[in-house]
Amino acid sequence: xxxxxxxxxxxxxxxxxxxxxxxxxxxxxxxxxxxxxxxxxxxxxxxxxxxxxxxxxxxxxxxxxxxxxxxxxxxxxxxxxxxxxxxxxxxxxxxxxxxxxxxxxxxxxxxxxxxxxxxxxxxxxxxxxxxxxxxxxxxxxxxxxxxxxxxxxxxxxxxxxxxxxxxxxxxxxxxxxxxxxxxxxxxxxxxxxxxxxxxxxxxxxxxxxxxxxxxxxxxxxxxxxxxxxxxxxxxxxxxxxxxxxxxxxxxxxxxxxxxxxxxxxxxxxxxxxxxxxxxxxxxxxxxxxxxxxxxxxxxxxxxxxxxxxxxxxxxxxxxxxxxxxxxxxxxxxxxxxxxxxxxxxxxxxxxxxxxxxxxxxxxxxxxxxxxxxxxxxxxxxxx
Amino acid sequence: xxxxxxxxxxxxxxxxxxxxxxxxxxxxxxxxxxxxxxxxxxxxxxxxxxxxxxxxxxxxxxxxxxxxxxxxxxxxxxxxxxxxxxxxxxxxxxxxxxxxxxxxxxxxxxxxxxxxxxxxxxxxxxxxxxxxxxxxxxxxxxxxxxxxxxxxxxxxxxxxxxxxxxxxxxxxxxxxxxxxxxxxxxxxxxxxxxxxxxxxxxxxxxxxxxxxxxxxxxxxxxxxxxxxxxxxxxxxxxxxxxxxxxxxxxxxxxxxxxxxxxxxxxxx
Numbered sequence: 001x002x003x004x005x006x007x008x009x010x011x012x013x014x015x016x017x018x019x020x021x022x023x024x025x026x027x028x029x030x031x032x033x034x035x036x037x038x039x040x041x042x043x044x045x046x047x048x049x050x051x052x053x054x055x056x057x058x059x060x061x062x063x064x065x066x067x068x069x070x071x072x073x074x075x076x077x078x079x080x081x082x083x084x085x086x087x088x089x090x091x092x093x094x095x096x097x098x099x100x101x102x103x104x105x106x107x108x109x110x111x112x113x114x115x116x117x118x119x120x121x122x123x124x125x126x127x128x129x130x131x132x133x134x135x136x137x138x139x140x141x142x143x144x145x146x147x148x149x150x151x152x153x154x155x156x157x158x159x160x161x162x163x164x165x166x167x168x169x170x171x172x173x174x175x176x177x178x179x180x181x182x183x184x185x186x187x188x189x190x191x192x193x194x195x196x197x198x199x200x201x202x203x204x205x206x207x208x209x210x211x212x213x214x215x216x217x218x219x220x221x222x223x224x225x226x227x228x229x230x231x232x233x234x235x236x237x238x239x240x241x242x243x244x245x246x247x248x249x250x251x252x253x254x255x256x257x258x259x260x261x262x263x264x265x266x267x268x269x270x271x272x273x274x275x276x277x278x279x280x281x282x283x284x285x286x287x288x289x290x291x292x293x294x295x296x297x298x299x300x301x302x303x304x305x306x307x308x309x310x311x312x313x314x315x316x317x318x319x320x321x322x323x324x325x326x327x328x329x330x331x332x333x334x335x336x337x338x339x340x341x342x343x344x345x346x347x348x349x350x351x352x353x354x355x356x357x358x359x360x361x362x363x364x365x366x367x368x369x370x371x372x373x374x375x376x377x378x379x380x381x382x383x
Numbered sequence: 384x385x386x387x388x389x390x391x392x393x394x395x396x397x398x399x400x401x402x403x404x405x406x407x408x409x410x411x412x413x414x415x416x417x418x419x420x421x422x423x424x425x426x427x428x429x430x431x432x433x434x435x436x437x438x439x440x441x442x443x444x445x446x447x448x449x450x451x452x453x454x455x456x457x458x459x460x461x462x463x464x465x466x467x468x469x470x471x472x473x474x475x476x477x478x479x480x481x482x483x484x485x486x487x488x489x490x491x492x493x494x495x496x497x498x499x500x501x502x503x504x505x506x507x508x509x510x511x512x513x514x515x516x517x518x519x520x521x522x523x524x525x526x527x528x529x530x531x532x533x534x535x536x537x538x539x540x541x542x543x544x545x546x547x548x549x550x551x552x553x554x555x556x557x558x559x560x561x562x563x564x565x566x567x568x569x570x571x572x573x574x575x576x577x578x579x580x581x582x583x584x585x586x587x588x589x590x591x592x593x594x595x596x597x598x599x600x601x602x603x604x605x606x607x608x609x610x611x612x613x614x615x616x617x618x619x620x621x622x623x624x625x626x627x628x629x630x631x632x633x634x635x636x637x638x639x640x641x642x643x644x645x646x647x648x649x650x651x
Binding site for chain 2: 022024025027338339340341342343344345346347348349350351353354355356
């Protein structure tokens with residue numbers, strides 16, 4: 001999933017591009033969320049123990065609804081305006097990756113059956129996680145739920161990630177929230193991780209800014225895309241023996257995949273035959289997305305109370321009191337999103353004072369310090 | 384080299400008490416003109432601007448413009464160790480990564496040194512343009528604090544409206560509503576008890592009471608408070624600090640939601 005090792009690569013080489021932010025500080029912001037990713041997480045995490053899942057009377061799984069309902073309310077209560085983007089048809093290049101995932105799931109299903117027979121609890125836990133698959137039914141349930149909640153839903157023509165990034169680039173949303181790092185490769189100007197994590201885990205939101213990443217890595221957007229392809233993406237294989245760190249070095253040295261291919265030692269690195277890196281690059285640069293105003297209309301509306309009760313309580317066996325309370329929360333949250341921010345009135349200016357603290361060692365450029373083990377976010381406080 | 388000696392040390396203690404809950408970490412900027420600070424709360428809704436002019440210090444030495452990043456919670460812990468009558472001196476050497484607070488008792492029989500580590504803080508500095516405000520209200524600071532505290536027990540937000548009649552503070556909550564109107568009143572015994580309203584145009588703005596109540600922690604610094612309002616700008620709540628400066632709090636108003644978002648019913 002996503003780009004291999006990109007988080008670590010960025011933490012080591014572009015620590016200034018990532019910032020820890022408080023969940024609450026995103027009030028009033030429109031945020032595009034990759035729905036499929038979230039649903040997948042909910043199916044794994046919410047109300048599951050071993051092979052047991054949260055279900056309604058008919059035995060259909062409802063973990064995704066529970067997760068989607070409570071997390072979305074949490075976003076709304078914090079004053080955020082979420083937009084959920086659903087996957088459309090996967091691009092042809094991703095089919096290979098999907099086939100791989102499918103076969104992994106088949107393996108896991110077999111392993112699970114064995115584990116159940118053997119009664120090994122740890123293995124049951126491990127393999128049942130791997131058998132989780134988001135079906136069309138799950139997606140449709142969530143879309144229906146979100147529409148009832150008054151939260152906009154966008155159905156992407158192809159990859160949800162790409163559509164999220166397009167919304168962000170065109171300024172329709174403030175940021176993209178996902179756990180999948182390829183949002184950055186698609187060029188989402190601001191990208192948030194851990195936004196959808198449960199509050200109980202107390203993990204701060206990690207904000208990435210593409211412009212700063214490029215500045216810190218000293219790469220162009222095209223070079224960054226090449227770097228991601230070399231590190232390993234969903235669309236094609238990567239060259240064996242080249243990971244993120246080497247890829248960054250090669251890109252800095254040669255500038256593009258084409259030039260790298262001309263210059264590297266072909267005996268040492270095996271370049272895959274028929275390597276479709278150009279198509280992969282095209283998918284990142286010009287993905288199939290809606291840009292039309294009509295197709296991506298974002299409107300937040302009051303919740304449909306009766307609809308929610310029918311759907312959640314009557315059809316899916318949710319506790320009626322809890323749903324009613326939750327609806328009250330959604331309605332109360334509507335007033336919260338109107339707090340203004342100072343940036344909309346005052347513009348940043350450069351501060352003229354220099355810090356009194358001496359730089360650690362003269363001539364130690366920020367880049368070099370960055371290469372040492374500066375942990376993500378932790379690099380700000382010295383001493 | 385930096386050395387600032389403030390005879391009325393309690394001032395800096397009170398300043399810290401008034402801002403430490405709003406801002407966690409901040410850069411203090413020192414220049415020939417004075418000791419200042421600008422910082423925003425983590426959600427970028429409120430901003431505090433502090434200025435203590437160099438003339439107000441008994442001794443003020445600052446060789447070049449420098450900034451010192453401090454954790455305000457820790458700074459407040461140290462300043463709490465100073466007595467209210469103590470003389471406070473703030474010292475830092477060039478290139479040092481610590482700042483020293485020295486507390487001298489008025490009789491000079493006790494001298495305490497506290498050294499605190501500085502931090503690297505990358506904070507955004509906002510340019511605040513000089514503006515003509517549509518309405519400026521000056522009133523007793525204790526009265527303002529009382530109003531904000533009372534209203535917060537009823538609702539979350541306060542609407543401040545200034546008209547010819549006076550200034551009105553109102554709120555609405557689950558249990559009911561509250562309206563407090565103050566009229567201009569200059570016939571008082573002491574000048575600081577006056578309520579003075581200067582208005583060029585009526586104005587009405589909505590603010591979160593949580594922030595207002597945080598600002599009123601500065602009440603011990605000054606017996607009066609000045610509230611400046613304009614439709615297109617954040618409110619400014621200003622407390623003068625003796626003869627030497629001010630602490631100003633800026634708060635972004637609540638904005639009416641776009642109407643179009645309410646028009647359509649969810650399509651299911």
